[in-house]
Amino acid sequence: MAYLQLQDIHKSYQVDHQEFHVLNGINLAFERGEFVSILGESGGGKTTLMNIIAGLDSQYTGDVLLNGKSLKRDTAKELDQYRRSTIGFVFQSFNLISHLTIRDNVLVSLEMTNLSHHEQLQRADHLLDQVGLSDHKNKYPNQLSGGQKQRVSIARALASDPDIIIADEPTGALDAENTDEILQLLNQIAKDGKLVIAVTHSQVVANYGTRIVHLANGLIDDDRVLKPAYPVENTQKPFRDKVASSRSMATMAWHHFRYNLKRNLLIMFGAAIGIFSVILMLGLGNGTKGYINHEIYSQINPNTIQVAKNVNADNPTPKETRLTTHDQKRLANIAGVKHVAPGYFATGGGQLKSGQQTVTLSLLQTFDNTLRKSSIKAGHAPKQNEILISKKEAKQLNKNHPNQVVGQKVTLYLNIANDQTQAPQVLQQEVTISGVADSNNLPDAVSYGTLKAMHQAANVPFGPNYLAVDITGGVQNVQPVQNKIKALDNSKHKQAYQITGAGSIVSILNTYVNLAVAVLTSIAAISLLVSAIMIIVVLYISVSERTKEIGILRALGFSKGNIRKLFIFEAVFLGFFSALFAIVLAYLVEWGVDSLSQSGIHYHIMQISVGNAIFGLAISVIICLLAALLPARKAAKVDPIVSLSAE
Numbered sequence: 001m002a003y004l005q006l007q008d009i010h011k012s013y014q015v016d017h018q019e020f021h022v023l024n025g026i027n028l029a030f031e032r033g034e035f036v037s038i039l040g041e042s043g044g045g046k047t048t049l050m051n052i053i054a055g056l057d058s059q060y061t062g063d064v065l066l067n068g069k070s071l072k073r074d075t076a077k078e079l080d081q082y083r084r085s086t087i088g089f090v091f092q093s094f095n096l097i098s099h100l101t102i103r104d105n106v107l108v109s110l111e112m113t114n115l116s117h118h119e120q121l122q123r124a125d126h127l128l129d130q131v132g133l134s135d136h137k138n139k140y141p142n143q144l145s146g147g148q149k150q151r152v153s154i155a156r157a158l159a160s161d162p163d164i165i166i167a168d169e170p171t172g173a174l175d176a177e178n179t180d181e182i183l184q185l186l187n188q189i190a191k192d193g194k195l196v197i198a199v200t201h202s203q204v205v206a207n208y209g210t211r212i213v214h215l216a217n218g219l220i221d222d223d224r225v226l227k228p229a230y231p232v233e234n235t236q237k238p239f240r241d242k243v244a245s246s247r248s249m250a251t252m253a254w255h256h257f258r259y260n261l262k263r264n265l266l267i268m269f270g271a272a273i274g275i276f277s278v279i280l281m282l283g284l285g286n287g288t289k290g291y292i293n294h295e296i297y298s299q300i301n302p303n304t305i306q307v308a309k310n311v312n313a314d315n316p317t318p319k320e321t322r323l324t325t326h327d328q329k330r331l332a333n334i335a336g337v338k339h340v341a342p343g344y345f346a347t348g349g350g351q352l353k354s355g356q357q358t359v360t361l362s363l364l365q366t367f368d369n370t371l372r373k374s375s376i377k378a379g380h381a382p383k384q385n386e387i388l389i390s391k392k393e394a395k396q397l398n399k400n401h402p403n404q405v406v407g408q409k410v411t412l413y414l415n416i417a418n419d420q421t422q423a424p425q426v427l428q429q430e431v432t433i434s435g436v437a438d439s440n441n442l443p444d445a446v447s448y449g450t451l452k453a454m455h456q457a458a459n460v461p462f463g464p465n466y467l468a469v470d471i472t473g474g475v476q477n478v479q480p481v482q483n484k485i486k487a488l489d490n491s492k493h494k495q496a497y498q499i500t501g502a503g504s505i506v507s508i509l510n511t512y513v514n515l516a517v518a519v520l521t522s523i524a525a526i527s528l529l530v531s532a533i534m535i536i537v538v539l540y541i542s543v544s545e546r547t548k549e550i551g552i553l554r555a556l557g558f559s560k561g562n563i564r565k566l567f568i569f570e571a572v573f574l575g576f577f578s579a580l581f582a583i584v585l586a587y588l589v590e591w592g593v594d595s596l597s598q599s600g601i602h603y604h605i606m607q608i609s610v611g612n613a614i615f616g617l618a619i620s621v622i623i624c625l626l627a628a629l630l631p632a633r634k635a636a637k638v639d640p641i642v643s644l645s646a647e
């Protein structure tokens, strides 16, 4: 049984609905140790036959047997494996990968072996030494002469220690001296026990080998043995072949990424703009939210909330809004509630009178923990028969020195509705101004005891119309407790209580800010779409530019999956570095904006979190991955025969 056998090979091409016969029944048998030259007229089908032997073309009739095993029924993966382990290619136009060094070109084949990286390097260096190129291993292909390039391609063909070397016009582009050197190398390969099949037009080349096969009209018309095949001693391979790992494909993609660095920098800059805008908007959202919360929380205590009775009526009577000790106990029993204090909010308003001056009070309530002591600019919190007033009202009493009103005696008039007599009534009490609040918007405040005494003195029923609920721990505990309070019901209402006071609007404000940030981020995200389209275009161009490289890799035994990964990895690098670029840019802008906002509003209005940066990175990589899917698929589908014959 011959080592390689071609049985009745027929091959035809369909051109304009016409069948064009190229091979009309080829029968040949080859042994290892032979150096066979295939001669024949141009267009006679020599390359077509080589592609069939190499497992690149499976659209033929007849069979190719290797050690008696048919290639015909092999799957695409099995044919990849056959090329990887059994076939080495030497092309007329060398077909080296231009962005890889000489050594890396040889290493490409070695990536598909089970040798360690160190052993791969050793073997690549040994092979380059064998072809006399050890001094050139760090050069790129365009820095070599034609003969040197062909020697690299021979070193690459030998890298995976294949049993068959297919050389298509190996000396076609070389002068006489280089031709002689290459023929000596090919002859040595045959002497080492491999089967060398060379397609040639040159009788000189043909005479160098051990056998000449002549092809005419798609048939073998002459098969001459010049000398016996070289003896084959050891056919045991020193290592095994394997599918190239993802790591190898990533390394290869990285080489190409670096080789095209200038172009990639421009693409990355374009892609980074979108990511940068998104990160910036998120940072601005954090800052704005933080600023609003900071402004509000510096005046009110977020850990104390005001809880009122839920009443449907538009003008509820005081009795309807009054909370009982039962309500107080119910709220105190909720997990996370530290303390519940009665509070009163004067819905009817009131006035302060001092001599001829009258100040209308916009808001009056009991001083409770919702109001921060730190918000008192002058004086102290109100005790019995004292009142804390806002800055605005203090200015009405003393325009030039508002803080000097502290200690001044005034008369407090309180408008109430007496729910026994159903008539409006005015309560009055002499009080001392205990302090001035550091804001125009904070309510005036008296102690609960003061209000209680005023009502009792006039014999009017009194009770809290809200409860100040202190919540343990940090601000994050507030929402869960609020939710629990909202879940409580009573005989009249599904929701027995409502949360009131300034604290309740913080979450509403935050919702608005979140909404605004989401809108701005979505607008910024449109530029991401533009980036994605740009990356798709760039990768498509890259696939077209690299069809030859894809063909070479497929001929060397890289699978379709490997080729897909090659492009996907390159896209991931693009996405990753674009995002890094965007993150650095965003932090620089944050630094600039913050120095301005610090001097203006004394607050970091731009707050890019690590989470925002990671989000930007993830989005960028995901977009590039998605953008790479179609081009990578196209690359994997490239027909190696077509791409290798491309000009």
Ligand SMILES: Nc1ncnc2c1ncn2[C@@H]1O[C@H](COP(=O)(O)OP(=O)(O)OP(=O)(O)O)[C@@H](O)[C@H]1O
Pocket (backbone or CB within 6 Å): 013, 014, 015, 020, 022, 040, 041, 042, 043, 044, 045, 046, 047, 048, 049
């Ligand atoms: N994909 C294809 N579609 C149609 N015809 C093709 C295709 N590939 C090759 N042919 C034709 O098949 C014939 C054999 O081509 P092939 O390249 O095998 O010849 P060759 O003997 O290697 O020629 P040369 O010595 O000039 O390189 C040619 O006539 C060519 O035009």
